Amino acid sequence: MKLYEYQARELLSVAGIPVPPGKVAQSPEEAVGAARELGLPVVLKAQVLAGGRGKAGGVKLARTYEEVRERAREILSLSIKGVPVRRLLVVRAVDIRKEYYLGLTVDRSAKKTVVILSASGGVDIEELAAREPQAILTAHIDPQSGPAHGELARLLARAFPAAQAPAALETLLALYELFRANDAGLVEVNPYAQLADGSLLAADAKVVLDDNGLAKHPQLEAYRNAEEYSEEENTARAAGLSFVSLDGDIGCIVNGAGLAMATMDQIKLFGGAPANFLDVGGSSSPEKVLTALNILRGNPRLKAILINIFGGITRCDDIARGILIARRQADLDLPLVIRLIGTNQKEGTALLAAEGLTALEDMSEAVRKVIEAAQAQS
């Protein structure tokens, strides 16, 4: 789950990390109001769930209230990476003398948190890593033993002047605690800015939370941003289905995440393209199949649907009932290929056959059929 900068800043503030004072605004008038409270000059920042806002014209300095109004109007009419800007963060501008990069993420192969640090911050870190790999310093934090202060202090000493190193260490430890306590997947401060008086503050903040950790942090649910997900994904979540939009044309309804992955792989292998990942879960009631079909139907790219069920706890007759209800409720005008195997297969197959639908047993055959059906539609 991605957080907006203004949300990420709240977490940083609570963790005791200095950030410039700021306010959220949704209109040029609100931006002017915020600037009156904060004091000029201010920086207006588009709040979108994407990086590189500066380059896209989404970060602008304003020295007068008239400039605040104009720049706010400009930024609020932008689309950044295809997403319209709806909110601004107005922050008190700071006099940045030097920009550092400070980030934490998970190094899966090391099974540790990795600290990423650079004295050439401000810019795109991926670009910097490609151009000047030696400008990027890293260290690991073992989640079992926690941060090794000495090692981190030595890392920071390679980037920060001696006078700033202790404050940088304090920020890094607070960031790590924020990362750990909230089950984050990424915490990034870029730029971590050094001001004229030598003090350091987080002039930008990005936090991505691990969706699988959210159940432990109900208070973070309030940060969920519907904009991050497609309408289909939001409907699916509300219905308790695990769904991810993809850009192909074959809709998939599968039970179990493993089988859903295997189904997408096989569609690709045989030359097709899946429109989605959808796991209807272990105990699929007819209603779940109905909801799943209704979610898929909303996708205009869809050319055919594959239902692939390996009945264990899931009963094939429940699935068959769901398909039949969906068919009765609205015309299913797309080609539908069904593969049913396992618990109550006979009953499920018979229910479908009574209404003229065939259920296949072999997965490869079903995948080939659905690809043919999709191709015949184009």
Ligand code: GDP
């Ligand atoms: P991003 O482009 O999405 O990463 O947005 P940032 O919040 O990092 O802003 C982009 C750049 O604008 C920063 O790297 C800074 O160079 C500059 N910037 C942002 N806020 C201020 C500020 O208060 N003062 C100064 N001098 N520069 C700023």
Ligand code: MN
């Ligand atoms: Mn930035």
